[in-house]
Amino acid sequence: MYSKDGENYFIVDAHVALWDARPENQLNIHGKQFIDCFYDYHRNLSPESELWPYEEYLYYGGERLMKDLFVEGYVDHAIFQPARLGAFYRNGFGQTEEAFALTQQHPDKLTYNHSWDPRYEQKGLDQLRRDAERFQLKGVKLYTAEWKGDSRGYKLDDPWTYRYLEACQELGINNVHVHKGPTIRPLDRDAFDVADVDKAATTFPEMNFVVEHCGLPRLEDFCWIATQEPNVHAGLAVAMPFIHSRPRYFAQIIGELLYWLDEDRIQFSSDYALWTPRWLIERFVDFQIPEDMTEYEPITLAQKKKILGLNAAAMYDIEVPAELGVAEPAVA
Amino acid sequence: MRTATREQAVRDQAVREQALREQAARAALDTVFDPELDEPITDLGFVRAVTVTSEGALTVRLRLPTSFCSPNFAYLMASDSKDALTALPWTREVVVLLDDHHDSDLINRGLAADAGYRGTFGAEAEKDLEELRLTFRRKAHTAAMERALTLVLRADPDLTEEALYDVVLGDLPDTATSGALLRRREALGLGVAPTDPVLVDEDGRRYPPGEIPLRLRFARAVRVSIDGNAHFCRGLLRTRYPQSGADQSPRAGEPVPTGELVPGGQPIPGGERVPAEELVSGRELLHLTAPPKENVS
Structure with missing residues (x-):
């Protein structure tokens, strides 16, 4: 849960991973190219204070994941979305057994x-x-x-x-x-x-x-x-970090999504460990469509709450404490 | 000492010749576009090096923002580069190399053998990449049309979106944005007469006035998408190759037309190119007439 200015937000991070891209797990050059591409995304779109050393980025393990998401990251529930990439990594990119074991240890916090x-x-x-x-x-x-x-x-x-x-x-x-x-x-x-x-x-x-x-x-x-x-x-995997590096572009993405879809069909995600959720959530709660972008309506508090967690919670039947909902429930 | 002077003069002439050829090669590469981003590969910083030997052998190295940029677009840019360079009157041996891509070996082999798209990708290729090219020409046109019409709407606050139905090319101001639209129309085979309507679909047909707000809205989404991708790809290239920033020209509302950017290839010590906008003063005017861009943040 994240709280600011008297408002409480239930947070579902709808796209996280537990990957292993260490050299011993790389099958070929493409394994290195793939994680280097991720690392460049990370370096290009993160605030300087949130940059990880390359070695940690290759593999961070379950303990760090739990800390980044649930201790420091305000996340109430996270959903593993693994990519196998069997042609690039010996034991796959997403670590099935490790992620599933974590899910079994923390069924209230994780979905696999x-x-x-x-x-x-x-x-x-x-x-x-x-x-x-x-x-x-x-x-x-x-x-x-x-x-x-x-x-x-x-x-x-x-x-x-x-x-x-x-x-x-x-x-x-x-x-x-x-x-x-x-x-x-x-x-x-x-x-x-x-x-x-x-x-x-x-x-x-x-x-x-x-x-x-x-x-x-x-x-x-x-x-x-x-x-x-x-x-x-x-x-919103990959789209979220633009909130830092290119906030006006982020506003256009959100503006377009809210116009073409509706507020019930947009889900927050950090795409962890491409980025960590803490700063993304803080920035999103503070975010507003710039006034000069008259083509978009301002984003409302209820919309932010739905995007940050209520929409994905509805889709995955994740229980939301009554006081954290919005007057009009999300319909997924 | 007259002989030595003459030898010096011959050497100077050879150096000048090589520099001119390198410049001509870069000008030829200005005509090669990234189809997705609708910009010349030179402005994007995708040209890593151009070398011409005294015998006239030309080697161009290309680089992309990630190893995992789509291989079909990577191939298109590399093979278009080879075509543009081979068309120069003085080139004999032209080598185009794509660096650091997951398909570098495959694409470089295919280019060296002039194997074409199907020869390069074998079983993964079905027919050709012409439909892909057309799809992105259409998107480029849609975005250019939106830029031009948004300026029309901003210039006349009383004009309704539905009234854009009647706007014809002759109504557009003589700006770079309008010029860019005309070039996108030509690329699609659409009319460019002053009496031709501006707001049209990919086949040049007008939308019914009732549909216009939705169509304009969609055109805006296309423009937001292309511009956003262009900024992201440029940023990723700079992250991957820190020195590439010096090779990038700021993204204007539209690319500079072919032929106007010739001085952009002045070689400077160290082989880095002076960014085109520092040499072409007209470039600044293009920036001023382009629609407001996102703030650099």
Whole structure:
């Protein structure tokens, strides 16, 4: 919980990771390139006081995660959204066993989402059923630019993806977090295009599709589909830290999202450990749309509360103390 | 000592020749755009080095903001660079190298062999990248149209958004923003006559007046997205290559048209290029006429 000026905010960090990118876990040069890319994001968008040394950034472990999120970070509940990256890291990038063990130790604080890849076809589908039971899954994280053999990406409207989504629906895994990356098959297409999310969201109207980093770098395409599909949501991973480095751009992102979607379909996330939640939450509570941006309405207190936690809490059935809600409940 | 003087003169001439060729190579690269960011790769700081040997062999090294920039766009910029450089009358051997990318080996091999997109990416390639290019030309046009029409609205507070239906190209002021729109229209094959309507879709069709506020709103989202990406990518490049900041030109409301930026490639000691805006005074005017940009923060 975060409190300021007599207001209390229930915080759900909807996208966190426990990764291991140390050299001994890197399979090849791409493992190093990938974490270096993350580290440059971190260096480019963080305030100087929040910069991590590179060594710590490679691997930080569960203890530090608990401290950064729940002791120092005001977070009430966080959701693991792991990326496997099996082509880059020996034991994967997201550390399944470590993250799941933490979740079991702190079930009130952590939710573990797992990932799947439709290109494993029937074998992966069988695995998904076992994973759903073991992890008690409510959600999955899909990184569409995962490399596998000679394919470096898949789409949400591929036939096998639909079979996996059908299985998810049957298993009660209703929250699908979609993370678009730079590669797709075939490479003729724009890998960041979200048209496939549109199709999947239409086909599976009872499931929620949370598009991470709110479709960036294709904010406009995301807004266009989200305005038409009520089950498409915006995750603020990557978008949040612009609040420091480019506050006017951040205002435009929030302004566009509030215009095209609505305040019930936007979820805060630090994208930990890309960034830590503490400073992001403090800045967001202080944030306002600049007065000269007359094309956007000012952001309200209720909107901030929903974005910071109530929306994701509603989606994941996370209990919110009565006094921390808003008069009009979030509807996810 | 006359012989020595003559030798010196020949050497000086050779050095001048090389400098001019390097300058010409950079001017050729000014015509290569990042399709996503709608800016020349030179202004973005993506050109890491240009070297010309006395025999006329030309090598260009490119760098990008991350190892994981989309490989299809990376390939487009690298192959467009090779095409632009090969078209220079004096070039014989042209080598374009993309540095530090996850597909550097693949792309550099493909470029060296002139293998084309399909030859480079093999099974991952289906047809070509023309549709991808077209998609981003359309986005660039939409953003340019929004910039121009926002200026029209700001200049006349009584004008309603619906009334933009009647605004034609001839109504636009003679500014860089209007010029940029005309070039984006030409790139899409849309009309550029003074009587042609401004607010049109990708095929040049007008929207019904009732739809205009929504269409304008969407065009703004496109512009916000492109501008935001451009600033982020520029920042990431500077984080990754701290010395690259000196090579970047500030993002204007629109890129400087081809041919007006020729002096931008003056070589200076150490091989770093003088940022174009320090040499081209007209560049400042472009900044003034561009729509208000986000504050540098």
